[in-house]
Amino acid sequence: MNDLAATVPAAGLSGKRAYKLPRNLGRRLGRSDRSQLAIWFWELDRVLLAMILMLIAIGLIAVQAASPATARRLSTATETLSPLYFFYRQLGWVIVSLGFMFVVSMLPKREARRLAIIMACVFFVLLALVPILGNTVNGSKRWIGYGIGIQPSEFLKPAYAVTMGWIISLRVKDPSLPVLKLSMAITACIAFLLMRQPDLGQTIMFIGIWFTLMLLAGLPMQVVGLGVGAGAVGMTLAYFFYPVATQRINGWLFGAGEYDHVMFAHKTLTGGGLIGTGPGLGVHKFNLPEAHTDYIFSVIGEEFGLLACAAIALVYFAIIVRICMRLLDERDLFTILAVTGLTAQLGGQAFINIAVNLQLFPSKGMTLPFISYGGSSMIALGIGAGLLLSLTRRNPFEDRSLLGSDWKN
Numbered sequence: 001m002n003d004l005a006a007t008v009p010a011a012g013l014s015g016k017r018a019y020k021l022p023r024n025l026g027r028r029l030g031r032s033d034r035s036q037l038a039i040w041f042w043e044l045d046r047v048l049l050a051m052i053l054m055l056i057a058i059g060l061i062a063v064q065a066a067s068p069a070t071a072r073r074l075s076t077a078t079e080t081l082s083p084l085y086f087f088y089r090q091l092g093w094v095i096v097s098l099g100f101m102f103v104v105s106m107l108p109k110r111e112a113r114r115l116a117i118i119m120a121c122v123f124f125v126l127l128a129l130v131p132i133l134g135n136t137v138n139g140s141k142r143w144i145g146y147g148i149g150i151q152p153s154e155f156l157k158p159a160y161a162v163t164m165g166w167i168i169s170l171r172v173k174d175p176s177l178p179v180l181k182l183s184m185a186i187t188a189c190i191a192f193l194l195m196r197q198p199d200l201g202q203t204i205m206f207i208g209i210w211f212t213l214m215l216l217a218g219l220p221m222q223v224v225g226l227g228v229g230a231g232a233v234g235m236t237l238a239y240f241f242y243p244v245a246t247q248r249i250n251g252w253l254f255g256a257g258e259y260d261h262v263m264f265a266h267k268t269l270t271g272g273g274l275i276g277t278g279p280g281l282g283v284h285k286f287n288l289p290e291a292h293t294d295y296i297f298s299v300i301g302e303e304f305g306l307l308a309c310a311a312i313a314l315v316y317f318a319i320i321v322r323i324c325m326r327l328l329d330e331r332d333l334f335t336i337l338a339v340t341g342l343t344a345q346l347g348g349q350a351f352i353n354i355a356v357n358l359q360l361f362p363s364k365g366m367t368l369p370f371i372s373y374g375g376s377s378m379i380a381l382g383i384g385a386g387l388l389l390s391l392t393r394r395n396p397f398e399d400r401s402l403l404g405s406d407w408k409n
Contacts, residue, residue, distance in 0.1 A: 040106050043393040045326060051319050052101075052370065052385050056094055058300075058312060059371035061279075063090045066292040066299040066373070069285040086292050086373050093375045097382030104386025105393075109335065112390040116162035116338075119383075123159060126152035127193050134197075140365075142197045143376075151376035153194060153202045158384030160190070161209050161341030162391075168217045169334040180223070183210060200238065201364030205348060207231070212344040213337055249362045264288050266359040269301035269309070276305035292373040294365055297357040309354075312371070316350045319343075326392045335391050342388045346381075 064087040071081035082088075107115065126144060134141040135149060143149035164183055171179045187210045194203040211227060219227075239249055268284035268291075271277070282302040288295045301309045323343050330336050346369050353368040355361040367377050370385075 036106065040393070044105065044389060045322070045392050045394075048319065048322050048326070048392065049105075049389060051315055051322065055312075055315060055370035056098070058315075059296075059368075060087070060090065060094060062296050062300050062371050063087050063292055063373050065279060065282065065303050066285060066296050068280075069282075069288060069291040069299070070373075072286065073289075073291075089375075090373050090378070093378040097378045099382075100379060101382040101386040101389070104383055105389035107386075107390050109391055109393075112387055113162060113166055113334070113338070116159045116387060117166065119155060119159035120163040123152045123156040124190070126150075127156060127190065130193070131196055140197050140199060142199055149376075153197075153199065154374075154376040154380040155383070156190070157202075157205065157209075157345050158342060158380060158387055160206060161213075161345050161384075162338040162387055164210060164213050165336075165338030165341050166334055168213055168337055171217070172333055179217075180214070180219075183214070199365065201352065201366045204352075204364070205345065205366070208348050209341050209344050213341050216337060216340055263359070265295045265298040265357045268295065268298035269357055270306070272302040272305050274305050274307050276301070276303045276308065279303055293367050294353070294363065294372070295357060296372045297354055297368055300371075301357075313350075313354060316347065316369075320347050323388070323392065326394075339388060339391050342384055342391075345384065346388075 067086040068083040071083050071085045075081045133144050135143045143151050167183055168179055170177055190206050191203045239246055264287050271284040284302055285291045285299045291299050327336055349366055349369050352364055352366045356363055367374055369381055
């Protein structure tokens with residue numbers, strides 16, 4: 001055997017795939033270590049995992065900074081919340097989320113897809129039941145359950161992205177399938193249910209994920225033009241006939257007194273300058289309505305500075321670039337579409353939240369992924385990250401140049 005490497009055909013593939021085994025394989029994995037944990041570790045994109053864990057760590061620091069402001073706002077004459085009340089709760093959600101993320105990331109691609117489809121069905125049903133069983137919070141009915149409620153739309157997002165990727169990929173096997181009509185019908189039903197809550201921000205997210213996947217799948221330019229036009233008409237109608245949209249857009253354009261959340265967020269964001277006031281020394285955050293969720297990016301800006309905000313934005317950008325690099329030589333259409341959908345969800349949600357805090361968009365009620373406080377949001381993001389890590393797993397000793405390019409396989 002050559003001292004540098006040996007090429008071993010993959011079992012059952014008649015030599016179509018070849019695995020290059022470095023001479024130090026025994027030292028890297030252990031000659032007898034063929035456990036699922038070892039396979040998972042070496043197939044995992046550890047750079048992507050590290051960046052996700054970095055965002056989660058930043059989120060804990062940010063929630064600790066924002067918790068006193070929200071605790072003071074929600075305290076009553078009969079109950080005073082601890083200044084770190086939301087930090088301790090978030091710490092618990094993070095632990096649960098990490099557990100889901102690591103378990104889901106260990107699933108084979110087929111099992112990950114199956115999990116996403118089952119989740120999509122279950123949480124679509126729960127989303128339909130929100131008007132009947134849901135609780136009203138801040139004027140919106142989005143949660144089911146008492147005490148510890150769940151927000152079905154948060155869990156539906158990653159499942160929807162993967163399921164849509166699977167549905168659209170079926171077109172390759174059978175071009176006669178009405179993929180466009182089916183995906184449009186599912187998305188329209190979800191949008192209708194979300195607008196009843198009302199939740200304009202999540203509606204935009206689902207439509208954005210669908211539109212991204214259809215563009216990648218080769219949507220005709222005529223349909224793209226119609227989609228853009230329909231979106232513009234929809235936003236115009238929402239402004240005139242949808243009170244929540246009217247209030248938020250007016251507050252963004254003209255200012256709306258106590259409801260001008262975006263103005264408060266912008267003042268908080270810029271209140272600390274480049275390097276911030278220091279941990280716990282922010283004062284503008286006490287004027288924010290949702291300092292620990294929608295406007296946590298502004299709290300980071302006040303206490304840690306605009307440079308810290310820029311660094312966080314760069315981490316999100318680096319995650320997107322890393323995923324795109326991972327997909328460059330991917331040959332499976334389902335994987336490309338599903339991972340793109342999950343990336344569109346993560347990147348789009350981060351972009352909208354940051355844009356709102358920068359006063360570029362009206363308030364959307366959109367959290368900052370992995371950083372904002374929230375049980376449903378954090379656990380759903382953990383599952384989504386697990387799906388992303390599972391679908392991007394790759395044998396590190398596989399020679400990708402020998403793979404075929406047939407998406408039907």
